[in-house]
Structure formats: C-alpha cells, structure tokens
Amino acid sequence: MVQIDLINGTNISLMLFFIGIYGIMARQNIVKSIISISIMQTGVILFFVDANPGDPLSEALMITAIVIGAAVTAFSLMLFIHLYHTFGTTNWFKLLQKRKEML
Amino acid sequence: MNLLLYLIFGAIIIGILLYIFPICNPVVISISQLSICLAAIHLFITVRVQGILYLSIGNWPFGKGVSLYVDHLSSALILLTSCLFILLFIYEWEHISGQPLFMFLLFVLQGLLFALFVSHDLFNIFVLMEVSTMLVTILIVFLKNPTAYYDGLIYLLTNILGMSFFLLGIGYIYKLYGVFDLTLLKIAVAQGGSSPSMIMAYALLMTGISFKVGVLPVFIWLPRAHVSLGAPSVVSAAISGIYINVGFLFFMKLQDIFTPLVPTAPLFFYLGLLTSVAGSLLALAQNDIKRLLAYSTVSQLGFILIGLTLPHDAAYYGSIYHIFSHSVFKVLLFLISGILAEQYGTRNILQIKGVLRRMPLLGVCTIAGILGITGAPFFNGSIGKYMISKSTNSALFEWTLYLITFLTILYLSKFAMILFGNHPRKEISRTKNTALLILATLCIIGGLQAPVFMDILFGYSVHIDALSYSLKSILYILSVLIGFVLYRKKIQHSRILKAIREIDIPFNLVAFMLVFLFITILSASWFIAS
Numbered sequence: 001m002v003q004i005d006l007i008n009g010t011n012i013s014l015m016l017f018f019i020g021i022y023g024i025m026a027r028q029n030i031v032k033s034i035i036s037i038s039i040m041q042t043g044v045i046l047f048f049v050d051a052n053p054g055d056p057l058s059e060a061l062m063i064t065a066i067v068i069g070a071a072v073t074a075f076s077l078m079l080f081i082h083l084y085h086t087f088g089t090t091n092w093f094k095l096l097q098k099r100k101e102m103l
Numbered sequence: 104m105n106l107l108l109y110l111i112f113g114a115i116i117i118g119i120l121l122y123i124f125p126i127c128n129p130v131v132i133s134i135s136q137l138s139i140c141l142a143a144i145h146l147f148i149t150v151r152v153q154g155i156l157y158l159s160i161g162n163w164p165f166g167k168g169v170s171l172y173v174d175h176l177s178s179a180l181i182l183l184t185s186c187l188f189i190l191l192f193i194y195e196w197e198h199i200s201g202q203p204l205f206m207f208l209l210f211v212l213q214g215l216l217f218a219l220f221v222s223h224d225l226f227n228i229f230v231l232m233e234v235s236t237m238l239v240t241i242l243i244v245f246l247k248n249p250t251a252y253y254d255g256l257i258y259l260l261t262n263i264l265g266m267s268f269f270l271l272g273i274g275y276i277y278k279l280y281g282v283f284d285l286t287l288l289k290i291a292v293a294q295g296g297s298s299p300s301m302i303m304a305y306a307l308l309m310t311g312i313s314f315k316v317g318v319l320p321v322f323i324w325l326p327r328a329h330v331s332l333g334a335p336s337v338v339s340a341a342i343s344g345i346y347i348n349v350g351f352l353f354f355m356k357l358q359d360i361f362t363p364l365v366p367t368a369p370l371f372f373y374l375g376l377l378t379s380v381a382g383s384l385l386a387l388a389q390n391d392i393k394r395l396l397a398y399s400t401v402s403q404l405g406f407i408l409i410g411l412t413l414p415h416d417a418a419y420y421g422s423i424y425h426i427f428s429h430s431v432f433k434v435l436l437f438l439i440s441g442i443l444a445e446q447y448g449t450r451n452i453l454q455i456k457g458v459l460r461r462m463p464l465l466g467v468c469t470i471a472g473i474l475g476i477t478g479a480p481f482f483n484g485s486i487g488k489y490m491i492s493k494s495t496n497s498a499l500f501e502w503t504l505y506l507i508t509f510l511t512i513l514y515l516s517k518f519a520m521i522l523f524g525n526h527p528r529k530e531i532s533r534t535k536n537t538a539l540l541i542l543a544t545l546c547i548i549g550g551l552q553a554p555v556f557m558d559i560l561f562g563y564s565v566h567i568d569a570l571s572y573s574l575k576s577i578l579y580i581l582s583v584l585i586g587f588v589l590y591r592k593k594i595q596h597s598r599i600l601k602a603i604r605e606i607d608i609p610f611n612l613v614a615f616m617l618v619f620l621f622i623t624i625l626s627a628s629w630f631i632a633s
Contacts (some may be wrong), residue, residue: 010278017271024264024614033260033610040267044274051278057167058277061226065270068233072263075237079244079256086249092609097254100607 009050024067030083034076041069086102106142106149107158107171110181111218114139114555118210129196129204131166136189139213143178143185150178151562168282172223178351179560181219183427184345185272185436188213190541191337194438196534205335212238212341219349224283225273228353229266232315236262237302239346252334261324261613262314268621269311275304289360297364297632305361308623311523312357313620315350317370317404319378320616323608326385326397326630331438336441339393343400344434351404355411368412370627375412376503379405383510387517388603392452394439395518396433399476399511403429406507410491420563421490427560428549432475435542439469442531443521457526464536466522471543473519475550477512480576483549489572490565494542505578512586519587559569577602 016039022034045065048058084090087098117135121127122579150156156173159165173181191209192199215235222228236259244255279300280291295301317325328334329343340383362368382402389395408431410422442465443458459466471482478484492504549556558563563589 017267020267021614021618025611025618028611030256037260037263037267040264041270044267044270045527047271047274048277051274052281064226064230068230071237072259073231075240076256076259076263079240079252079259082249082252086252092611095253096607096609099250102250 009046013043013046013050016040019043020044030080030090030095031077034073034080038069038073041065046071062070079088088092104567107156107173108160109219110139110142110146110185110215111221113142114210114214114217115289118207118214121204121210124206127200127206129199132192132199132206133189135210136185136192138187139187145171145180146173147178149173164286166224166282169227170223170284170339171221172286173221175561176355177352178219179427180348182560183348183430184213184216184459186218187345187430188341190434190538191341193268193541194535194538195337196542197527197532208238208242208245209337209341212242213347216345216349220352223285225276225285225288226283229270229273230268232266232349233263235346235349236266237305239342240330242334242342243328244333244370245335245338246333248331248333251331254327255333257537257610257613258328260610261321261617262580264359264614264617265311265314265321267311268307268314268617272304272307272311273308275300275307279304282299283350285360292360294365298501299629302365302628302632303625305357305365306621306628308357309367309624309628310617310621312350312353313371316354316408317347317378317401318374318408318620319381319405321613322378322382322401323613323616324601325401326394329397329400330391330393336393336444339441340434340437343397343437344430345497347400347404348430351407351411351426354408358411365628365632367624367628367631368414368524370624370631372409372412375405375408376507377405378402378408379507380510381405383507383514385603386514387510390452390604391450391577392443392455392518392521393437393450395452395514396436396440399514400429400433402507402511402514403433403476406488406491409504410487410494413491413494416563417490417492417565418494420557420561420565421487421494424490424553425484425487427556428475428487428546431542431545431549432472433485434588435468435539436476438535438539438542439465439472442535446529446531450519455521457522457524459522460524461526461529462531463528465531465539468539468543469522470519471546473515474523475546477515478508479579479583480572481550483546483548483553485550485575485579486553486565489567490573492575493568494572505582508579509582509586512582513590516583516587516590 020036020040020043024033027033045062048062051058087095089095150173158171160169213232219231222231240255240259243258244251280288282288283292314321329339379402382398382405386395386402389398407422407425410418421500443455447455460499475484478488492501554565557563
C-alpha cells in the first residue's frame with residue numbers, strides 16, 4: 001500500500017502560509033488583506049503544533065501566538081473602521097488617491 | 104539581578120500607576136526616570152565588572168523558561184535608551200501634567216525596549232516585537248489625525264507580515280534543533296552543519312530582521328511611521344532614534360550564530376550600500392522637514408549595515424559607535440523639527456526661514472546636529488565613518504563611502520537652508536532649550552572624546568591617526584563647499600526630484616517587495632552555502 005505522505009501538517013501549514021502571502025499581494029481589499037494575514041498566522045501555528053506532536057512547550061507558545069494574532073486582527077480592523085469612516089473605501093489604491101487629495 | 108527586572112517591569116508599573124492615580128506631574132516623572140537611569144548605570148557597571156549576566160525567570164531549567172542575557176552591548180544600549188528618555192521627558196516637561204495616557208505609553212515603550220535589548224530567546228523576541236509594534240502603532244495615531252490612521256495601518260500590517268516570516272523561521276529552528284535560546288542555538292547550529300532546512304530557517308529569520316532594520320526594498324514603512332501627522336515629535340524622535348536600534352542588535356546576534364555556516368556578509372553589504380544611496384536620494388527629494396529626516400535615517404542605517412558586515416574589528420565597533428551617534432543626533436534633529444513645525448505652522452522646508460535669527464540657540468543646536476550627521480571633524484558622526492573607512496585598503500570602497508557622505512551633505516544642505524534669512528526674534532521655553540543643548544553637547548563630546556567613550560561603552564581601544572583624520576577633515580570641508588554650491592545651482596529646482604517625491608507605494612507592493620527580499624536572501628544563502 002502506498003502511503004500518502006504529502007498531506008501532513010508541515011506541508012499544509014506551508015501551503016496556508018503562502019496562500020496568505022498570495023492574498024496579501026494580489027487582493028486590493030483592506031479587509032481581505034487583514035484576513036490573509038490571519039491565514040498566514042494560522043499556517044505558522046499549525047507548523048509549530050505539528051513540529052513536535054505532544055510537546056507541551058510549543059503548544060503553550062502557540063496559545064500566546066493565537067492571543068497576539070487575535071489582538072492584532074482586532075486592532076487592524078479598528079484602524080480600518082476609522083479609515084472607512086474618513087475615506088469611505090475599502091480599496092488600497094482608492095484610499096491612497098483620496099488621501100493624496102486630502103493632504 | 105533584580106535590578107534588571109526593575110528596569111523592565113519598573114518602567115511599565117510606574118507607567119500604569121501614572122495612568123491610574125492623579126500623580127502625573129513633572130516631579131514624579133523625573134524622579135522615576137532618574138531611578139530608572141541609576142538602575143541602568145548600576146547594571147552597566149555590574150556588567151563591566153562581572154562580565155556577561157544571565158538570568159532565567161522562574162528558575163526553569165536552562166533553555167526552557169524566559170531567559171535574559173546582558174552583555175556589554177546590550178547594557179550600553181540600555182544606558183543610552185534611559186539617558187535619551189530622560190531628555191525626551193525634559194523636552195516634554197510643560198506638557199507632562201495633562202497627558203497621563205501619553206506618559207503611560209512612553210513608559211511602557213521604554214520598558215519594552217529594555218526587555219528587547221536583554222531578551223535572548225527567539226520566541227520571547229517575537230512576542231516583544233509584536234507588542235512593541237502594536238504600541239508604536241498606537242503612538243503613531245495618537246493625535247487622531249485622519250490621515251495618520253493610514254500610516255498606522257500600513258505600519259502595523261507590514262510589520263506583522265515581516266514578523267510572520269520571523270515566526271515561521273522560529274518554527275523551522277524549533278523543528279530542526281528543538282531550542283529557542285540563542286546560546287543553545289549557536290551550539291546546535293555549529294554541530295548540526297549546513298542543510299536545506301537550516302538555510303530556509305535562516306532566510307525566514309533574516310527576512311523578518313531585515314524588515315525591522317529597514318533594508319532597501321522594504322524600508323517604505325519606516326518614513327511612514329516616523330513622520331505620521333498623528334505622532335508628537337517626541338514619538339518620532341523615540342522611534343527614529345532609539346527603536347531602530349533593536350533591529351541592529353538582533354541582526355548582529357543572528358549573524359553571529361549563522362555566519363560560520365552561511366557567510367552572507369557580502370549580500371548585506373550590498374543591501375546596505377543600496378539602502379544608503381536610495382535613502383539619501385529620497386531624502387534629497389523631500390520637502391517635508393520630518394520626511395527628510397526619516398529618509399536620512401534610512402540612509403544612515405544602510406551605512407551602519409555596511410560597517411557591520413565588514414570582517415574587521417574597527418569597522419564593527421565603528422558601526423556600533425555610529426548607532427549610538429545616530430541615536431543622539433537623530434533625536435536632536437527630530438525634536439528641533441517638532442519645534443519648527445509648531446513655530447512656523449508648516450512642515451514645508453522651503454517655507455521655514457531664518458531660524459538662526461529667530462531662535463539663535465535652536466539654530467546653534469541645529470548646526471551641531473547637522474555637523475554630527477554629516478560627519479564633520481570633531482563631531483560624533485565622524486568617528487564611525489572614519490573607523491569604517493579605515494578598515495579596508497580598497498580605494499573603490501573608500502570612494503563608495505565618500506559618495507554616501509557626499510550625498511548626506513547634499514540633503515543636509517537642503518536642511519541647512521532653514522537657518523538663513525531674516526525673521527523677528529522669538530523665545531522658546533527653557534526646558535526645551537535645555538534638552539536640545541544637552542543633546543548638541545553630546546554630539547560634540549561624542550566626537551572629541553570618542554576614544555574614552557569607546558573604552559567605557561564597549562571596552563575597545565581605538566587609535567585615531569591624526570594625519571589621516573585631518574586629511575579626511577580637509578576632504579569634508581571641500582565637499583561641504585561643493586555640495587552647498589551644487590545644491591543651490593543645480594538640484595534645488597530639479598524636476599526628477601519632484602517626480603521622486605510624488606511616488607507613493609501601495610500596500611500590495613510592499614508585500615511583494617518583502618517576498619522579493621525573502622527570495623533574494625534565500626537564493627543568496629543557498630548559493631553561498633553550497
């Protein structure tokens with residue numbers, strides 16, 4: 001029987017990481033950028049948890065990373081809401097243009 | 104050892120107390136800052152006498168818990184940070200009483216900086232970097248200016264992106280070696296030998312750190328953070344002068360671990376060179392006084408990076424000395440630019456005129472800062488430049504360094520234009536003058552007494568050759584004259600500079616450049632290691 005070794009935690013986590021990077025590079029929507037960063041962080045967390053299965057240290061550290069990730073997401077969404085109230089757009093390029101007009 | 108914990112947690116706890124209780128006044132702040140500074144001096148002397156200190160919080164076995172590690176360099180950085188923070192608070196003296204929240208944030212920033220300087224395991228570094236990123240973002244948008252939220256968001260997202268690379272690198276390290284502590288990592292890397300996974304880990308870690316340092320393709324976040332309209336000038340000074348040192352410290356630590364296997368010094372040499380030249384050109388293009396200073400930070404840090412990558416002790420220590428000089432004169436110039444923006448009601452450098460007539464003392468301090476940053480003889484900037492340039496015999500290299508100095512002189516000629524012109528006299532507050540005068544004096548003493556400072560700070564004895572130093576001084580004076588004339592005649596109205604000034608880079612491109620930097624570092628280290 002052939003074992004499918006490709007689908008393991010490490011590979012999936014790296015895939016998630018690079019999907020997140022793709023999202024950040026290709027999407028012009030600010031919310032999608034924030035979501036992409038969350039996806040990247042999920043990938044990193046999976047990488048750690050899968051690094052040494054059952055290791056309490058890496059799991060404990062990843063709880064810290066999850067907390068930081070949640071705080072960062074909340075904070076960036078807060079900044080985004082302020083920007084949306086001021087400029088009324090969710091697009092990076094339009095935001096840049098409107099900001100230039102304002103300055 | 105408890106002193107170290109006092110430095111980190113003391114600053115944060117005092118900040119919280121200031122915020123909760125109505126005790127936020129100049130006396131309390133100065134007493135607490137002085138106590139922090141005394142603790143920093145004591146720690147500095149202890150490290151000089153006893154050597155490297157190592158502390159594991161919570162008595163965990165070596166390599167498991169949070170470990171703190173104080174060597175010569177980090178204790179010197181702590182001393183510098185605490186001294187500069189005292190000056191920042193003296194500068195803010197009149198505005199202290201009304202703003203407990205701002206004081207709280209500054210105290211926490213100070214505590215975090217101390218913690219970053221002494222932390223010695225990768226995950227701890229990551230956590231502290233993330234927390235300080237969030238804190239700096241809050242400080243950037245502090246004045247709630249609508250356009251500042253954009254700067255804040257860009258700063259936050261790009262830095263989180265960079266730190267994600269760093270965290271994945273830590274994951275690779277943990278999977279490969281099972282350690283976080285840098286001391287253990289050094290041993291493990293030396294034993295483990297070179298492997299593709301190790302190179303991947305190295306590239307990921309260095310991408311994160313290069314991003315924090317701000318090398319060529321990814322430095323865009325740096326001026327955004329430093330010149331945000333929402334940040335008080337104290338914040339600009341603290342970020343641009345002090346916070347930037349963190350990146351260099353970890354750059355040195357990581358290079359020290361990985362250099363035996365992946366000697367990537369040439370790569371970072373060229374990155375530093377490109378960063379320095381690009382930063383100078385962009386600085387020359389700016390009309391905004393703070394933006395000019397922010398790009399000059401980019402150019403200076405490129406220069407420091409050049410020195411750190413040269414395989415020579417003199418260059419290495421010259422570079423570290425330049426980090427210290429840079430902190431002093433950049434804090435000075437940013438504080439001055441804050442006063443100017445307030446007094447003239449504009450940040451446009453072409454509209455600010457006659458500073459020497461209007462505020463003579465401030466004008467003199469500005470001159471000291473400018474002479475410091477351009478590396479004038481007998482000023483602190485000249486020592487680092489002299490030591491880096493003397494470390495090699497290559498003529499090409501010397502001329503490259505000279506080109507950077509010349510570009511620095513060019514964009515500071517633009518800055519120096521603010522000094523001249525007529526304007527009625529006006530006084531600024533005595534506390535602000537005091538802070539500026541102390542900084543300006545430090546610029547001169549740092550140049551005149553450089554060997555003493557070198558010996559005290561890093562235990563390195565430097566010999567400055569009078570002949571070559573005076574030759575460099577003559578070259579300096581000549582290039583100042585040429586630079587000044589060239590700026591007045593040719594560059595002032597150049598169209599190219601106007602075009603450069605208009606460039607604004609969207610977030611997606613920053614992310615793309617970060618990936619590009621990652622691929623560059625990965626392929627270069629792959630190429631070097633194989």
